Amino acid sequence: xxDGIFKIGIGLFLxxxxxxxxxxxxxxxxxxxxxxxxxxxxxxxxLLTPMGLDAKxxxxxxxxxxxxxxxxxxxxxxxxxxVPVLQNGWQLLTVAASIISLGLLIVFWHAWxxxxxxxxxxxxxxxxxx
Numbered sequence: 001x002x003d004g005i006f007k008i009g010i011g012l013f014l015x016x017x018x019x020x021x022x023x024x025x026x027x028x029x030x031x032x033x034x035x036x037x038x039x040x041x042x043x044x045x046x047l048l049t050p051m052g053l054d055a056k057x058x059x060x061x062x063x064x065x066x067x068x069x070x071x072x073x074x075x076x077x078x079x080x081x082x083v084p085v086l087q088n089g090w091q092l093l094t095v096a097a098s099i100i101s102l103g104l105l106i107v108f109w110h111a112w113x114x115x116x117x118x119x120x121x122x123x124x125x126x127x128x129x130x
Contacts, residue, residue, distance in 0.1 A: 042061075098121070
């Protein structure tokens with residue numbers, strides 16, 4: 001595989017990984033008998049809800065986190081692809097987006113998002129190992 005195609009693939013992966021976090025903005029599909037619970041819910045959190053935070057506050061915190069994650073990974077991907085203004089900061093953006101995403105995914109934990117956590121950790125380690 002040529003280096004150019006590999007680079008494009010990594011850049012697009014960063015962007016796609018960021019955009020999948022926008023699923024938190026999508027409404028849950030109508031429940032179907034036997035279907036698993038929708039994982040992208042910001043009105044309840046295993047951590048924030050027991051602390052007494054209401055659904056509105058919990059949603060606000062989650063919304064800020066997913067928006068920052070999407071922006072961070074999309075900008076990192078564009079920087080990795082060579083966009084001049086972002087080219088020198090893609091590593092910092094990737095590390096920041098990974099940390100924010102991990103916070104989001106852990107605070108709003110659901111088993112379906114386990115792969116997302118592994119991806120965040122892998123990207124974080126990849127950038128830091130340089």
